[in-house]
Amino acid sequence: MDHKVHLGILLGFTLLSLIPEADAQRCPTTCRCPIGVIDCSDRGFTELPNVTRPGTSSQLSRVDFSNNILSVLNIDKLFEFIVGLQVDELDFSSNMIAEVEGTFDAADGKDYETLNLSRNAFTEFPRNIIPVNHARVRFIIDISYNSLTELTTEMFAVGDDMTLPGFQFIATNNMISVIHPQTFQGVDLLDSIVDLRFNNLMSLSEDFAPPRGVETLRISNNPWRCDCNLRWMINFSNRLVNFTEEDPPNCETPVSVRGRPIFQLQANDFACLPFRSGPIRQNFVNMDTFVVRCPVTADPPTFDLRWDVWLPSPNGADPIQLCFNSETVGFKGLQTNPRAAFRCTASNNAGSVSIALEVLYNGQQGLEVPEDPLVPIPTQC
Ligand SMILES: *[C@@H]1O[C@H](CO)[C@@H](O)[C@H](O)[C@H]1NC(C)=O
Numbered sequence: 001m002d003h004k005v006h007l008g009i010l011l012g013f014t015l016l017s018l019i020p021e022a023d024a025q026r027c028p029t030t031c032r033c034p035i036g037v038i039d040c041s042d043r044g045f046t047e048l049p050n051v052t053r054p055g056t057s058s059q060l061s062r063v064d065f066s067n068n069i070l071s072v073l074n075i076d077k078l079f080e081f082i083v084g085l086q087v088d089e090l091d092f093s094s095n096m097i098a099e100v101e102g103t104f105d106a107a108d109g110k111d112y113e114t115l116n117l118s119r120n121a122f123t124e125f126p127r128n129i130i131p132v133n134h135a136r137v138r139f140i141i142d143i144s145y146n147s148l149t150e151l152t153t154e155m156f157a158v159g160d161d162m163t164l165p166g167f168q169f170i171a172t173n174n175m176i177s178v179i180h181p182q183t184f185q186g187v188d189l190l191d192s193i194v195d196l197r198f199n200n201l202m203s204l205s206e207d208f209a210p211p212r213g214v215e216t217l218r219i220s221n222n223p224w225r226c227d228c229n230l231r232w233m234i235n236f237s238n239r240l241v242n243f244t245e246e247d248p249p250n251c252e253t254p255v256s257v258r259g260r261p262i263f264q265l266q267a268n269d270f271a272c273l274p275f276r277s278g279p280i281r282q283n284f285v286n287m288d289t290f291v292v293r294c295p296v297t298a299d300p301p302t303f304d305l306r307w308d309v310w311l312p313s314p315n316g317a318d319p320i321q322l323c324f325n326s327e328t329v330g331f332k333g334l335q336t337n338p339r340a341a342f343r344c345t346a347s348n349n350a351g352s353v354s355i356a357l358e359v360l361y362n363g364q365q366g367l368e369v370p371e372d373p374l375v376p377i378p379t380q381c
């Protein structure tokens with residue numbers, strides 16, 4: 001054990017002595033800087049340390065500020081000591097960053113290949129982390145484990161009409177429930193991966209334009225609501241099925257399709273709850289007889305319909321209950337049964353809705369149809 005530690009220290013000194021003077025200056029005090037790395041992780045920094053401006057340019061494989069207590073990522077300050085260097089990975093994971101100041105721009109020597117902002121405190125996507133100009137062949141942003149709630153068109157606003165080859169956008173484990181349909185417009189993503197697993201996505205607007213040139217779109221492990229509003233997703237012309245085939249998403253609701261892969265459903269499996277499509281219309285044949293149609297519709301337009309009818313018994317016995325499975329219900333005998341209550345229930349995969357109606361026959365005043373039925377229909381047939 002001791003032996004290894006000594007060897008490590010010895011090796012460390014050996015490497016340090018190989019680092020040119022400019023690189024040694026570049027290392028903030030209290031950080032460690034083996035060749036090609038600035039390791040400032042786990043140092044309790046609440047802000048970026050002050051450093052001397054560097055001299056010659058070279059390459060850095062990693063600048064590591066992970067596991068500190070930073071609340072702001074100040075890009076200009078960061079690049080005071082690494083400007084012009086080819087930086088592969090900027091690791092700011094596990095801080096408390098909620099805000100980014102400054103901009104990345106390859107033309108100003110401020111560029112990166114991987115920016116790790118995982119496990120921070122972002123509630124909004126910081127638009128200035130997308131470089132104005134980008135000079136690398138790969139481009140990875142990890143903003144997983146934050147508190148993003150939506151992706152907006154602002155996301156790529158800085159670099160509109162840009163091409164981002166090898167872009168990986170990792171935003172898993174946020175709370176994203178809304179993706180603006182045009183979020184990914186204005187950029188060409190070549191061989192890209194957009195990873196939105198473990199978010200709060202329930203639906204996606206039909207005019208959602210998939211990222212141009214995206215190869216893989218990971219949207220599984222979201223609580224997808226597979227109702228009629230999501231039916232468009234299975235249309236092959238939008239190619240969503242191809243982008244997601246590596247990791248197919250499943251439905252969470254309605255219960256009838258829970259756990260089913262979205263792209264294995266048929267068009268009619270995407271059902272929305274039946275809804276009342278107008279007022280109840282009683283078609284009185286005469287003062288003793290009338291017909292009622294259940295004013296309900298649904299998407300898709302097929303659903304089960306049932307009528308429950310409740311009649312007080314004329315001779316004081318138990319009320320009579322009847323059930324019908326038809327679109328309309330006719331009733332004759334109001335003169336002898338002055339009160340009648342009706343309820344129609346429409347059901348499909350998404351659930352059911354009920355509409356109730358009560359009719360009172362009031363002797364000389366004729367029929368009364370209260371807006372809210374007074375007679376509760378006791379049990380279902
Ligand atoms: C860095 O320098 C600025 C002024 O140059 C000073 O206000 C600030 O306190 C310094 N920060 C640290 C951490 O030393």
Ligand SMILES: *[C@@H]1O[C@H](CO)[C@@H](O)[C@H](O)[C@H]1NC(C)=O
Nearest residue numbers: 093094114116118119140142
């Ligand atoms: C970002 O950092 C986390 C650790 O905090 C790590 O698990 C993850 O793999 C890193 N992401 C990338 C793209 O390297």
Ligand SMILES: *[C@@H]1O[C@H](CO)[C@@H](O)[C@H](O)[C@H]1NC(C)=O
Nearest residue numbers: 231232234235236237238267
């Ligand atoms: C699929 O999408 C195309 C293009 O938007 C549209 O023309 C077509 O009607 C859609 N097909 C279905 C079954 O919705």
Ligand SMILES: *[C@@H]1O[C@H](CO)[C@@H](O)[C@H](O)[C@H]1NC(C)=O
Nearest residue numbers: 236237238239241242243245
């Ligand atoms: C989508 O995938 C299917 C089957 O994997 C393939 O036949 C089809 O050509 C693909 N469509 C596009 C537009 O890439």
